[in-house]
Amino acid sequence: MKNRIKTLSILCLMACLLLINPVYSQEIKPLTVGDTMPDVILKSVLNYSKRSAQLSDFAGKAMILDFWFIRCGSCRAAMPHLDSLQKAFKNDLQLLLVTWEDKKKVEEFFTTDLDAKHLKFVNVVNDSLLRKIFPARGFPHQVWIDKNNRITAITDGTNTSVENIQKLISAKKIDLPVKVDEMDSKLHQGTDPLMTYRYGTTKDKILKYSYLSKRRLEFRGGSSLEVDTLNQIARASFTNIDFLQLYDNAYTSSLGSGDLHRPSRLIRKDTSSVKTEADYKTFTNVFCYDLMYKDTTTRGFGKYMIRDLDEYFGLKSRLETKKIKCLVIKEKGVGKGYRQPLNGNDKRFLDCKMIVGKKNKANKAWQGFVLEELNRNSYMPIIIDLDINQPISFEFTWTPNDIKAMSKELEKFGLEMVVEKRPRKVIILENN
Template sequence: MKRYLYILWLSATVFSTQIIRAQIAPLVIGDSLDLAIRVELTNSPKAKLRLEKFAAELMVLDFYNTYCGSCIAAFPKNNILQRKFGNRIRILPITYEDKKKVDGFNQKNDYMRGNELPIIIKDKTLSALLPHRGVPHLVWIWQGRIAAITSGDMLTEANVDHILSGQSVVDWPRKNDFFDYEMEESQQDTMLYSKFYSYQNGAKLNYLIDTIGNRIRAKFTNVHPLPLFTFLYGKKHPEMPFMKKKERVVLNVKDLTDFERDTTMPYSLWLQEHSFCYESTWPLGIEQLALMSNIVTDIGNRLGLEVLYTTHRARVWVIKPMQERVVPHKEEPNAVVQSVLIWKGLLELFQESFPPIILDGVDPEKKITVYPSVTVKDFVSMRQILNMNGLELVEEEREIEALVFNDK
């Protein structure tokens, strides 16, 4: 009898688990969200509440985690928006992390110290209902229904006003981390072809070069000319330096609207207007250099551009051996030792205002000590660190590699 009851209990448990799993079907735009869902919170008077307690005319579910720099940097702005719109909106940050992790991070981080937004923690249910792969991931719930799913940069005062006034958001750039755009005719077509088409809403940025049958396919989705041509020339020239510097781009074009971003609008909206998709196939045996050259020419023709990887003169910072005797610097705790190549590469990457940095007569593998007492934020502070390591920094005009865009 006990065995019989155990089997009944086990069957009921398995059956109920299957029902629960079946009920957690991903929601899409137009669906309503069950506000009876119970959530766990931090930075809130109550540790557990139902979502209905946060009901507002507009709810913005902001999925994030403490490892996402852009998510954390947005918290002060989101707090300002919450205060400005008051009870009309509710911005709810949501993370899978636990209270100890979140609270510990918030106490140490400058962006989070003044946060007034309650944070949903240890989330599983909402992430199952609204699946995603990357954060920030925003779900806009307007009058009880999902109106939009976007990237984090779309949460602005103008966009909140837009949706609160009842205006359509159907054309907003959609964030869909599971979008799989495939042109069936492309896979079945045995002929070589080239296609150029507009931005695909909901599709992810994608650079793909693969094989289909006896052909090589190049497929680029929602791409912008600058990073696309950088990618293509990088395939031709693996030694190409870091190109995301204004000194490495020359625009000999009459219309700059596709190249100069309007900073008054969210990047997602700007990208929607100035990106495109491209697909082409090529013979399987074609060499990579020839393939990349052909793709560059084909896309350039469609855009009315000639794009060259060449050299021009520009102002740069040059690291050289120092002639004077090095004055030993006293040891500091937490000093970091790394190669000068890696150090200058990180500065080029994260210091957007810095020009290209060139090594002249310096072994790229030379070890330097980076002292925490000196924060590198400009030419003077960078030179100070280099001087401590027997190196000099000078500003010069030099011939450097660049992408040159010419009108055809």
């Protein structure tokens, strides 16, 4: 019987506690602007007629909860201004300082600090409840509550002006940005690379970002250029491409190198161990590079990319025009057979046919043929030294080890192929 009475007494006590403060009866969820402030119990209060209080004790007044701590310089610096506002609006405003710090430490601070010893704020100390309802990392942290217990603003204290206080008291609209603190400690401290956090909503803040890595298996090989016009962010991305392609793309500021011949593009005067051509056995010279920067076009990525590559590889690069050996297709004699269409078909565009071996034939439009096929397969740059403003048609068998044979085939079109030194844009690499 005694045990039963004891159990009933405990249950009654718990019920009474829940009725006294409904906030404790459920999970505490943070509140924001527009929510209604509950009538919470303030267990430990300084400079008040009682040791504890409830928010309803201040009914009929607008209220500002000012969260602070002793070592917060900005909090202390704002106190004289807050004191003057409390005195000016004492009949309509209740300012409550709120801190989680110990009562004795707070009392000592207001007793010994020269700037604060004359201030007499109603101060909530040893707080844990309000801090859960209004979590924050940056201070001061202020919560403005109107006379109807509606939360009208959450600010950093920089907007605590006479004009805004009058709006709060009159229940007028207060258009202030809501102070939102990041409570995830991992995110708050930036322990992961910063680009990984909320990229979609923060990319408008990017000024410049670059990333260089070794080959990554999860990426396909490729490249892309794009512009986010809304956020004015340009991006150049290269995944699993070789050393030569990195520098080539950097110096052309494009995805294609035009009529440039990649094998002769770099002149190496450096001692770096990184190979020029792609090594698809060890992949030691295959890289990923990602660049983002503030711009509305993709034409300027090269200057950033060159700087990044030179810095990482310990090189000094420059673009230079030098005379190098080239395979030149040019006129021979007075015949103009190359001005006639192939196979009797009239062509408005510049067309060529290249026969590779006995089975494979490559028919390409002029630019595709020259830029993609010839220069891709040639050990020297190929130059078509002809007036391309007029229709051009010719064909030959690609035998790069036998220039004389190719030249002989071209003779029937009034052309020849010879080796000559011609000025070409090349990239010089030297030790830094």
